[in-house]
Amino acid sequence: xxxxxxxxxxxxxxxxxxxxxxxxxxxxxxxxxxxxxxxxxxxxxxxxxxxxxxxxxxxxxxxxxxxxxxxxxxxxxxxxxxxxxxxxxxxxxxxxxxxxxxxxxxxxxxxxxxxx
Amino acid sequence: xxxxxxxxxxxxxxxxxxxxxxxxxxxxxxxxxxxxxxxxxxxxxxxxxxxxxxxxxxxxxxxxxxxxxxxxxxxxxxxxxxxxxxxxxxxxxxxxxxxxxxxxxxxxxxxxx
Numbered sequence: 001x002x003x004x005x006x007x008x009x010x011x012x013x014x015x016x017x018x019x020x021x022x023x024x025x026x027x028x029x030x031x032x033x034x035x036x037x038x039x040x041x042x043x044x045x046x047x048x049x050x051x052x053x054x055x056x057x058x059x060x061x062x063x064x065x066x067x068x069x070x071x072x073x074x075x076x077x078x079x080x081x082x083x084x085x086x087x088x089x090x091x092x093x094x095x096x097x098x099x100x101x102x103x104x105x106x107x108x109x110x111x112x113x114x115x116x
Numbered sequence: 117x118x119x120x121x122x123x124x125x126x127x128x129x130x131x132x133x134x135x136x137x138x139x140x141x142x143x144x145x146x147x148x149x150x151x152x153x154x155x156x157x158x159x160x161x162x163x164x165x166x167x168x169x170x171x172x173x174x175x176x177x178x179x180x181x182x183x184x185x186x187x188x189x190x191x192x193x194x195x196x197x198x199x200x201x202x203x204x205x206x207x208x209x210x211x212x213x214x215x216x217x218x219x220x221x222x223x224x225x226x227x228x229x
Contacts, residue, residue: 040222040224041222042204042219042220042221042222043159043204043219044219045216045217045218048216056216090158090159092159103147104149104161104164105149105161105217106161107151107158107159107160107161108158109157109158110157110158
């Protein structure tokens, strides 16, 4: 099973709202990722968690707050977003970062976020 | 700063024809990935290339890697409509394991009957 699930599929929020995106995987992967993808552009890395610890933050604004409650779950808390934050938010997971085999990242279906 | 460039950005080809998508990257890397994305959908992993000279094939798609030239190719043989999608290559910066992928610009492929 190479499934990464994300909820919700679609989210519309105002600039003053607080919402959360959820990602889950049960493949035993130890690295989890958040990406942002604007229309017709490649995905851009936002955050990386490795063994439930934040290992990379690509200078993402503080209105995006990641959380990794356990090795299977990854959340992205959203607060005071701007319209330009509207995008497809993708979660991915991969095997142990030190694994010698191909550590392919498996992507979830994404959450399409619209900020009004 | 790592740059990953693909060409062409757009490709329209007839069914049955062959073509190649190119992926160039600007710094040393030992891992290169190819992904497919259908409109409005997520990314599907196609190939992982781990060493110089690596070649992988799946159906009508074949990917290769030349680490010395910092070049990967995705070759399409006898294209069919189902292959219409956007194809991304992604490079794993050496030393970061699989944590930091940088994606190419993407190639939007349209197969015309």
